[in-house]
Amino acid sequence: MRVDVVSIFPDYLAPLRLSLVGKAIETGLIDLAVHDLRDWTHDRHRTVDDTPYGGGAGMVMRPEPWGEALDDLVPAGTDARLLIMTPSGRPFDQRLAAELAAEPRVIIACGRYEGIDARVAEHAATRMRVDEVSIGDYVLNGGEAAALVIIEAFARLIPGVIGNPESLAEESHSADHDQLLEYPVYTKPAAWRGLEVPEVLLSGHHGRITAWRHERAVELTRRRRPELLPDAERTDELEVRPAV
Numbered sequence: 539m540r541v542d543v544v545s546i547f548p549d550y551l552a553p554l555r556l557s558l559v560g561k562a563i564e565t566g567l568i569d570l571a572v573h574d575l576r577d578w579t580h581d582r583h584r585t586v587d588d589t590p591y592g593g594g595a596g597m598v599m600r601p602e603p604w605g606e607a608l609d610d611l612v613p614a615g616t617d618a619r620l621l622i623m624t625p626s627g628r629p630f631d632q633r634l635a636a637e638l639a640a641e642p643r644v645i646i647a648c649g650r651y652e653g654i655d656a657r658v659a660e661h662a663a664t665r666m667r668v669d670e671v672s673i674g675d676y677v678l679n680g681g682e683a684a685a686l687v688i689i690e691a692f693a694r695l696i697p698g699v700i701g702n703p704e705s706l707a708e709e710s711h712s713a714d715h716d717q718l719l720e721y722p723v724y725t726k727p728a729a730w731r732g733l734e735v736p737e738v739l740l741s742g743h744h745g746r747i748t749a750w751r752h753e754r755a756v757e758l759t760r761r762r763r764p765e766l767l768p769d770a771e772r773t774d775e776l777e778v779r780p781a782v
């Protein structure tokens with residue numbers, strides 16, 4: 539998979555060269571290219587922003603550099619998917635991560651200032667699939683942190699990136715885990731600062747362990763994210779529970 543990221547702060551994407559995503563890049567599972575948007579400016583000051591039509595605070599990113607960047611990165615006839623980071627985008631979730639993991643080419647536009655001129659998305663959509671994407675209901679200063687999150691989330695789903703694909707199946711929000719949150723995990727020592735590992739996990743009884751883990755996942759999901767509960771697990775009675 540080829541991933542292109544365009545930003546005025548390309549160094550912000552340096553962490554992608556670390557850890558699992560970095561290994562996937564080294565082994566060629568992912569071909570990552572990070573570009574400086576200013577390479578598509580032509581004035582002495584390498585200007586990427588201008589004042590907003592209609593007034594208002596802040597500056598807006600000019601369409602011309604973005605248009606030229608996308609012309610170069612996505613030649614006519616290329617099958618590519620453009621993701622534009624924005625606080626007003628569709629919520630990013632595991633389903634979209636799985637879709638992106640199957641794409642041959644993804645281009646991620648990281649804006650700054652008050653965002654990118656709306657015509658960039660409009661024009662790009664005439665020749666590629668465009669998604670304006672948010673990573674949550676909070677406001678960042680630009681799209682780079684969102685790009686790091688999204689790339690990590692879909693890269694780990696690419697076959698060969700994660701050593702043990704079985705671990706993907708049991709994770710929170712994974713489709714095969716019917717949207718339950720992940721159960722609590724423990725490792726050695728069995729006793730730590732007076733806190734014991736739940737006995738069942740030391741029993742070696744796999745049936746009981748599986749049942750206990752499912753119960754904990756349902757309990758956690760009911761408490762923290764009831765909207766994710768499958769119908770079969772919903773109970774309406776009010777239950778007093780610890781706030782943990």
Ligand SMILES: COc1ccc(Cn2ccc3ccc(-c4cc(N)[nH]n4)cc32)cc1
Binds near residue numbers: 649654671672678680
């Ligand atoms: C109109 O209101 C604003 C518009 C833009 C901004 C700053 N900014 C500029 C580009 C950009 C790209 C993504 C994001 C972002 C994404 C999520 N989930 N939160 N924030 C923020 C971004 C602040 C406020």
